[in-house]
Amino acid sequence: MDGLHDSTAGASGRGERRSTRDRILDVAVELFAEKGFVGAAMRDIAGGVGINAASLYNHFAGKEQIYEAVLERDLAPVIELLGQIASAPETDLSDYEAADRVVEHFAEHPHVPKLIYHDALAGGEQLSHLLERSVDAFVAPALRALEKGTDADGADVGEVEWSSEELPLLVVAFQNMILGYFALAPLVRTILGGTDPLAEESIERQKDFLRRVVRRLVPGRFPTNVVES
Amino acid sequence: MDGLHDSTAGASGRGERRSTRDRILDVAVELFAEKGFVGAAMRDIAGGVGINAASLYNHFAGKEQIYEAVLERDLAPVIELLGQIASAPETDLSDYEAADRVVEHFAEHPHVPKLIYHDALAGGEQLSHLLERSVDAFVAPALRALEKGTDADGADVGEVEWSSEELPLLVVAFQNMILGYFALAPLVRTILGGTDPLAEESIERQKDFLRRVVRRLVPGRFPTNVVES
Amino acid sequence: MDGLHDSTAGASGRGERRSTRDRILDVAVELFAEKGFVGAAMRDIAGGVGINAASLYNHFAGKEQIYEAVLERDLAPVIELLGQIASAPETDLSDYEAADRVVEHFAEHPHVPKLIYHDALAGGEQLSHLLERSVDAFVAPALRALEKGTDADGADVGEVEWSSEELPLLVVAFQNMILGYFALAPLVRTILGGTDPLAEESIERQKDFLRRVVRRLVPGRFPTNVVES
């Protein structure tokens, strides 16, 4: 149990009776993910839930509050996950396993990357306070960890050293590789030649792919006996 | 002159008198990039140009048409550039130089990646026919080229082999690394610790960074005598 | 005890436990007085009482009924008071004492004049049936009484005679002087230079003032030996 997936499962799981509040958030993530904050209409959220638009106001003070609740419910767990990864001792959680877990999480919550992208495109105002949490929780620790790896032994064959100025770019690159795969699903599908990027096999392939990328780009943090799959 | 930068210069250059039509498109890219198609208001486009909203209809049939004109003007050159790159003989244009040129183009047209992302997030409906051009022009040739490289000699030290199923993911990864850097500027700035991602030095760093990434991830397409900068 | 002030004291007096119904009316007068019938929101009335808006309907059939109950509870006593005054034998109740009593009543129920004004401004539909009672109870008798006074001896120095056509205007004038002082408190405060019109001293001054006005405008109904305070 990692404390991530239960967040959406007030009444445990799928088709069962969920609170109206949760059903509102379920519909809202989808709409916010697809259309962004402005584009998502209260009427459509209500419609998706099967209630009158006015009823939304019995559960949330306004659109903004729904949005915040969505972020809190669906984004906070991601940040928490990143925090766990960043704070984990290296031996316990090697980087590519980290990427695995993040990808798996997004595979189950494919709206989240879109949410992040919409907000970042709009200027990141709304997201910023949550993302700063993310930076505190993940980016800084990750940079420290990466630095350590680089310091240690840059001599290993096939491993890269990154200057302290490049390391943030490495973080950015992974962020974009991981989030972009989900956020830009339509584009990705086109490039994949029509294959659904969210299909289970596709996800597995992406995980394998990232594992290999990590091994090529991130300096020596892996047990040397790992064999490529 | 590569036929890319003059795209915005209907009347050649900067401060000179540009056609109203072009000024409309100038303002429109910015707004579409920031707020997306739905979020950008005709009134604001007109306001940015300094004319009345009704006057827009003397130049374009409607919002949709402005959007299409923006894509045609600012996105087509990118696709053309990608086509040039993809079709270039290897010796003439090694991959990391390709990344360089793309990054440079976006550094001068920072709205374009945002435009692409907005559209991809919204479902890619509007963009699709242009992006399909992009796929035809770039992705397919690129895949063929990459495949060649991989086939040739996977034995080189530090170089990766990618299965034909992984190659599209590699394309996706580069797409995300390159576009994401520009499209998610606010997020990137946060990770960079406040540094402006569009500042000239930042761009240079990103180019260097990508060059090294290319060298690590893309199989043997480089003159072996290249020395890292 | 004149049977006026106990109207608000369903359970006798001030800080004690009052029935929910009465507490609703307490809050309602204030809101109706400040915002008028349309402007006062059921939710706010409920909020003021500390209950849910739906609970109001356990005590009243609707907003209209709350309004009517408010008028009945807080306006009826005024009408009754006016009736007493109008029907009182002259010797028992001289005019300026009458004004005194009315002012005192409003000083304790400062919402009532506002209520009357709101309603009169809105067209007096709601109020009309209550006000017709008021006319029957007060205006007609008062006019008769004034007429008598005028008939009697218009010759007195400093006293005015009013034609039967002017007498209603005199009633209107007093109505406006008395009610307006309370209803337009904010305006009055401005004119008073910031002094609170509801402060005890202000009330006393207004009473004195009205007494003198009565003496100047209303024909000989006073014991001639009255000395100005």
Add this chain to the structure above:
Amino acid sequence: MDGLHDSTAGASGRGERRSTRDRILDVAVELFAEKGFVGAAMRDIAGGVGINAASLYNHFAGKEQIYEAVLERDLAPVIELLGQIASAPETDLSDYEAADRVVEHFAEHPHVPKLIYHDALAGGEQLSHLLERSVDAFVAPALRALEKGTDADGADVGEVEWSSEELPLLVVAFQNMILGYFALAPLVRTILGGTDPLAEESIERQKDFLRRVVRRLVPGRFPTNVVES
């Protein structure tokens, strides 16, 4: 020409072609006067003008701005009139003539008193800055003038002296007598026994009445040879 009545007469007069802007204000005064700011619906204003509600926003930025324009157009002249009266040399403009002029103005603009009352009832927030102008322009000078009158010769038969603390109450009283007559028209009509308070005769009667009241209440400011009409 006193600069007052032409304010509403952009295109001179009654049924002629007036600008949409003015027609909006015409309807708006009526609705604001009857229902207050909150109660007046944009849709109704538009309906009264015969245009779509959205069209209002081509002429005013919002409801608030329509309200302000109404005040500016219909209230400012009143304040100006009061200023003229207050600043006029006594010989030129005796008090009861002043009351005459004010009454005449309101007889032609019967909505204004209602506007003032609505605003004063609501707390005077919106009106305040205009009313403070009124206080500066009229109340203060009036008080000074009244004080002079009182100082001069309180000895005249039938004239009253007012202490400086009572004078503001006198101003308040006249304000209420004059405004109240128009603002509370429905109530007044009831008291008048059904006569329309705005009928020409009624207005004349009210002017006569006020003249006599002024003579009784306001200390020696009149040419002694004035004969009651």
Add this chain to the structure above:
DNA sequence: GATGAATGAGGATTCATTCAT
């Protein structure tokens, strides 16, 4: 080419009211 004015559609929000619990 440009504009002021008009408009129907829609968007968020408020409100009085109802009803099952």
Add this chain to the structure above:
DNA sequence: AATGAATGAATCCTCATTCAT
């Protein structure tokens, strides 16, 4: 007697578009 949830109607306002000038 109280409440949370639901709702239709109405609120102010925005938007893309049209049209006469």
